[in-house]
Amino acid sequence: MNKQMGKQSLRHIVALCLYISISVVAAGPDKQLKSVHAHSDIISTAEQFITSAINSQDDSTRIEIKRLDKRLQLHKCSLPLQAFWPPGASQAGHTTVGIRCSDHKPWKIYVGAQIKLFEEVWVTNSAIARGTILSNANIVLEKREISFTHSEYFDKQQSPLGLKAKRPLRKGDIIQVLALEKPMAIKRGDRVVVIARINGLEIRTAATALSSAAEGDRIRVRNLSSNKELEGTLSKDSVVHVNI
Numbered sequence: 001m002n003k004q005m006g007k008q009s010l011r012h013i014v015a016l017c018l019y020i021s022i023s024v025v026a027a028g029p030d031k032q033l034k035s036v037h038a039h040s041d042i043i044s045t046a047e048q049f050i051t052s053a054i055n056s057q058d059d060s061t062r063i064e065i066k067r068l069d070k071r072l073q074l075h076k077c078s079l080p081l082q083a084f085w086p087p088g089a090s091q092a093g094h095t096t097v098g099i100r101c102s103d104h105k106p107w108k109i110y111v112g113a114q115i116k117l118f119e120e121v122w123v124t125n126s127a128i129a130r131g132t133i134l135s136n137a138n139i140v141l142e143k144r145e146i147s148f149t150h151s152e153y154f155d156k157q158q159s160p161l162g163l164k165a166k167r168p169l170r171k172g173d174i175i176q177v178l179a180l181e182k183p184m185a186i187k188r189g190d191r192v193v194v195i196a197r198i199n200g201l202e203i204r205t206a207a208t209a210l211s212s213a214a215e216g217d218r219i220r221v222r223n224l225s226s227n228k229e230l231e232g233t234l235s236k237d238s239v240v241h242v243n244i
Contacts, residue, residue, distance in 0.1 A: 077115075
């Protein structure tokens with residue numbers, strides 16, 4: 001009798017141990033997952049922060065957040081995550097966003113991102129030789145990524161039409177300000193007309209240009225009658241306006 005009761009008790013103990021073991025194994029992964037902060041929340045926080053910081057409201061900006069290492073396990077933050085720009089972080093091109101947890105188990109991580117900026121800019125639609133005057137035949141407005149364009153360029157608010165290429169340009173180049181110059185309207189030694197205003201009176205006289213110049217440039221000229229040097233602003237039709 002005692003032996004039979006002993007065997008039954010042993011079976012109950014073994015069964016109970018198996019139940020407890022299975023319960024622990026089954027609950028272990030769930031508890032572990034619940035204690036780790038979701039990568040999707042970290043990425044979403046970074047994306048929302050960038051979108052707000054650069055005021056992205058249309059298709060002129062694309063934001064790409066780099067995936068986190070699958071092995072990364074961070075304590076599940078009990079407070080809303082905070083995002084910030086690390087020192088020196090760029091708001092265009094490749095950049096980094098800081099994400100921090102400020103609860104009783106604080107942590108901080110830096111997330112890689114890429115901010116792509118797009119804008120309508122003037123580009124060449126054919127190869128352009130040095131000295132070419134730009135016209136509608138060789139340039140066109142296109143929407144391009146300008147995230148990595150560090151030099152000043154011509155957008156739809158500023159046209160390069162009528163300017164001269166200082167160097168050869170390839171087909172498809174974004175036209176940069178430093179690549180162009182005003183074409184010279186007159187050369188040194190050319191005859192010009194000087195219009196001087198004195199006490200409300202307008203006096204016209206002939207002069208010789210002492211340097212080459214484009215329209216709108218300041219230029220020095222020599223009065224052919226008095227041989228006196230004057231300085232004025234070159235306008236259309238080789239006219240130099242001088243205020244005396």
